[in-house]
Amino acid sequence: CVGVSENFVVTIDECTGIGDNGEQGSVKLFPNPVSDKLNITLSSTADVFVYSISGQLLLQQKEISGTYQMDVSGLENGSYIVKVIGKNESFTARINVIK
Numbered sequence: 001c002v003g004v005s006e007n008f009v010v011t012i013d014e015c016t017g018i019g020d021n022g023e024q025g026s027v028k029l030f031p032n033p034v035s036d037k038l039n040i041t042l043s044s045t046a047d048v049f050v051y052s053i054s055g056q057l058l059l060q061q062k063e064i065s066g067t068y069q070m071d072v073s074g075l076e077n078g079s080y081i082v083k084v085i086g087k088n089e090s091f092t093a094r095i096n097v098i099k
Contacts, residue, residue, distance in 0.1 A: 027084050033096040036073040038082075042066065046086035050095075053079055072097055 026043035040048055042065055050059035050072065058080070061070060072080075075097045084091040 026089070027086075027091040029082060029093055029095060032093075033098040034072055035097065035099050036071065037069040038072050038095065040064065040068045040070060040084070042068070042084070042086070044086050044088070046084050049083045049085070050075075051081040051083065053081065 027046075028039075028041040030039050030041075032038075045063050045065040048059075048061045048064060048068075048070060049057060050070070051057055058075065059070065059072065061068065072095075077097055077099055080095050080097060082093050082095055
């Protein structure tokens with residue numbers, strides 16, 4: 001993001017690397033918000049991890065590829081961090097669970 005003021009330019013980098021749009025390169029997460037099944041579309045094999053905001057690992061699925069549906073129906077309403085780790089890339093996004 002770049003913001004312009006009368007006196008200076010401020011550039012803000014997403015320090016956490018966490019986005020809300022659920023799409024980056026060859027990874028796509030949808031829908032967001034989600035209530036029961038999170039669709040994960042990958043162009044290569046990757047591992048998927050879902051963490052609470054406090055960093056606790058709640059769900060994981062190893063070696064998925066193509067389109068995969070992750071069952072998040074057991075999660076409470078709230079925000080979670082999804083981390084996708086592939087051989088050549090990683091992706092982190094925030095999802096919201098709403099029932």
